[in-house]
Amino acid sequence: xxxxxxxxxGVVVAGLALPAFQWVQKRxxxxxSAATLNANQVTTVxxxxxxxxxxxPTGVTVIDRSGGVLLSNTPAHEMGIVHERSLNxxxxxxxxxxxxxxxxxxxxxxxDQRRPGGRITSVRAVVKPLSLVDDRFVVVFSxxxxxSQRMESARRDFVANVSHELKTPVGxxxxxxxxxxxxxxxxxQVAYFAERLQSEAHRLxxxxxxxxxxxxxxxxxxxxxxxxxxxxxxxxxxxARNYLxxxxxxxxxxxxxxxxxxxxxxxxxxxxxxxxxxxxxINYSPNAMPVSVxxxxxxxxxxxxxxxxxxxxxAPADQKRVFERFFRVDKARSRSTGGTGLGLAxxxxxxxxxxxxxxxxxxxGAGSTFTLELPIASDQSAAPDAIxxxxxxxxxxxxxxxxxxxxxRRKDKS
Numbered sequence: 001x002x003x004x005x006x007x008x009x010g011v012v013v014a015g016l017a018l019p020a021f022q023w024v025q026k027r028x029x030x031x032x033s034a035a036t037l038n039a040n041q042v043t044t045v046x047x048x049x050x051x052x053x054x055x056x057p058t059g060v061t062v063i064d065r066s067g068g069v070l071l072s073n074t075p076a077h078e079m080g081i082v083h084e085r086s087l088n089x090x091x092x093x094x095x096x097x098x099x100x101x102x103x104x105x106x107x108x109x110x111x112d113q114r115r116p117g118g119r120i121t122s123v124r125a126v127v128k129p130l131s132l133v134d135d136r137f138v139v140v141f142s143x144x145x146x147x148s149q150r151m152e153s154a155r156r157d158f159v160a161n162v163s164h165e166l167k168t169p170v171g172x173x174x175x176x177x178x179x180x181x182x183x184x185x186x187x188x189q190v191a192y193f194a195e196r197l198q199s200e201a202h203r204l205x206x207x208x209x210x211x212x213x214x215x216x217x218x219x220x221x222x223x224x225x226x227x228x229x230x231x232x233x234x235x236x237x238x239x240a241r242n243y244l245x246x247x248x249x250x251x252x253x254x255x256x257x258x259x260x261x262x263x264x265x266x267x268x269x270x271x272x273x274x275x276x277x278x279x280x281x282i283n284y285s286p287n288a289m290p291v292s293v294x295x296x297x298x299x300x301x302x303x304x305x306x307x308x309x310x311x312x313x314x315a316p317a318d319q320k321r322v323f324e325r326f327f328r329v330d331k332a333r334s335r336s337t338g339g340t341g342l343g344l345a346x347x348x349x350x351x352x353x354x355x356x357x358x359x360x361x362x363x364x365g366a367g368s369t370f371t372l373e374l375p376i377a378s379d380q381s382a383a384p385d386a387i388x389x390x391x392x393x394x395x396x397x398x399x400x401x402x403x404x405x406x407x408x409r410r411k412d413k414s
Contacts, residue, residue: 053071053073054073054074055073056073056075057075058075058141058142058143059072059073059075059076059077059078059079059081059123059125059140059141059142059143060072060073060075060076060139060140060141060142061073061076061081061082061087061091061139061140061142062130062137062138062139062140063087063092063095063137063138063139063140064136064137065099065136067087067092067095069082069085069086069087070137075142075144076140076142078120079109079120079123079125079142079144080109080120080123081123081125081140081142088109090107090109091107091109091125091127091140094107094125094127095127095138095140098127098128098129098138099135099138102129102132102135103128104126104127104128105126105127105128106124106125106126106127107124107125107127108122108123108124108125108145109122109123109124109125109142110122119146120144120146121146121149121150122144122145122146122148122149123142123143123144123145123146124142124143124145125140125141125142125143126140126141126142127139127140128141169200169201169203169204170204172196172200173197173200173201173204176193176196176197176200177197179193180193180194180197226264226265226266226354227264227265227267228262228263228264228377229262229263229264229265229266229267229270230261230262231259231261231262231263231295231303231305231374232258232259232260232261232295233267234267234270234271234274234305235255235274235293235295235305237271237275238271238274238275238277238278238293239253239255239278239293241271241275241278241279242275242278242279242282245279245282246282246291249282249285249287249288250287250288251282251285251287251288251289251290251291252288252290252291253278253290253291253292253293254290254291254292254293255292255293255294255295256292256293256294256295256296258295259295259296259297259303261295261297261303261376262376262377263303263354263374263375263376263377264354264375264377264378265354265374266353266354269350269353269354270350270354270374272346272350273346273347273350273351273358273372274293274305274307274372276343276344276346276347277307277343277344277347277370277372278291278293278307279343280307280343280344280370281307281308281309281311281368281370282309284309284311284312284368285309285310285311285312285367286311286312289309289310289311290310291307291308291309291310292306292307292308293305293306293307293308294306294308297376300376301375301376302373302374302375302376303373303374303375303376304371304372304373305371305372305373305374306369306370306371306372307369307370307372308367308368308369309367309368309369310366310367311367311368312364312365313362313363313364313365313366313367313368314360314362314364314368315364319360319362322344322360323344323345323347323348323358324345344358347370347372351372351373351374354374354375355374355375356372356373356374356375357373358370358371358372358373359371359373
């Protein structure tokens with residue numbers, strides 16, 4: 001009986017002690033958590049300074065008279081100021097001079113682009129004494145100037161290209177005006193030179209207008225006040241703008257069935273971009289070779305607009321450059337058609353401003369396909385029956401009724 005009573009008493013005591021033990025465990029865990037949090041908190045000025053230096057986007061490196069690196073942050077390593085605790089030789093040369101004269105020195109560094117992930121190509125470093133009252137240390141502040149250098153190089157190239165391209169029509173107009181003056185007594189010569197002068201004036205005006213358009217698009221920033229745009233209307237208008245040029249060359253323009261897809265964007269810019277692609281296809285196609293425009297929704301999020309020609313094609317070495325300003329695959333053909341060399345550059349920037357892209361497939365002698373890829377408006381879901389087929393068809397609807405049929409006859413060259 002005594003043993004049973006002792007057992008029951010033990011059970012009661014254990015039952016009462018268990019909640020108390022759990023409460024103690026919780027208190028201990030809470031105390032340890034609070035202690036860890038306090039240990040990780042910034043509590044001293046030295047911690048503040050250390051975190052500031054390490055988090056700075058500017059490279060910071062402190063070195064002593066022996067060339068030893070006392071302190072450096074991540075950007076300093078990324079910019080090549082310090083590599084595995086070794087100081088860049090050019091920086092050390094400037095630091096040695098700084099130790100001698102206690103003056104501020106500036107050095108421009110071209111980093112090794114062969115390093116893995118080496119996107120930094122230009123660095124500006126300022127070497128100065130850490131303190132004027134203690135000449136044992138110097139500090140190096142370094143900044144990434146790569147983007148500034150790229151922008152400055154692009155600006156110089158752009159100005160040089162524009163100057164060169166504008167001189168051609170301006171010089172031609174001056175010569176034509178001189179010839180026109182000398183031929184004042186010959187009506188036929190006057191008419192001929194006046195027509196040529198007018199052509200050069202139009203070409204110059206087109207180039208200036210395209211330069212203005214390109215300057216507005218250059219930043220690839222999102223366009224303000226974008227609205228839903230019907231892709232089929234964009235295709236119809238782009239074809240309508242080029243039907244006369246196609247007819248004169250005996251080229252038949254075809255398109256696929258309407259897709260019913262809408263994108264968010266600027267309608268006029270999209271029409272300009274697609275019209276440039278169609279015009280480019282016409283200009284670089286032999287007479288009587290067809291040019292087709294197809295639209296296809298490849299998913300609920302993307303629509304592809306393809307402009308396909310069977311022209312001269314583009315060599316692989318030139319395919320990466322066709323979207324550069326003023327680049328021409330065939331300069332003689334481009335000048336004969338009044339091309340400015342800016343059309344595809346405008347297409348690229350219009351696509352970027354709409355969150356899309358433009359791609360090229362081409363083979364010399366087999367033609368080219370330019371694909372404009374755009375995001376579908378988020379409030380629209382492409383139904384299966386809305387996905388356009390790739391089979392070309394005649395122009396339809398109001399467009400077919402409003403313009404002459406394209407490609408039905410060739411221009412009489414006699």
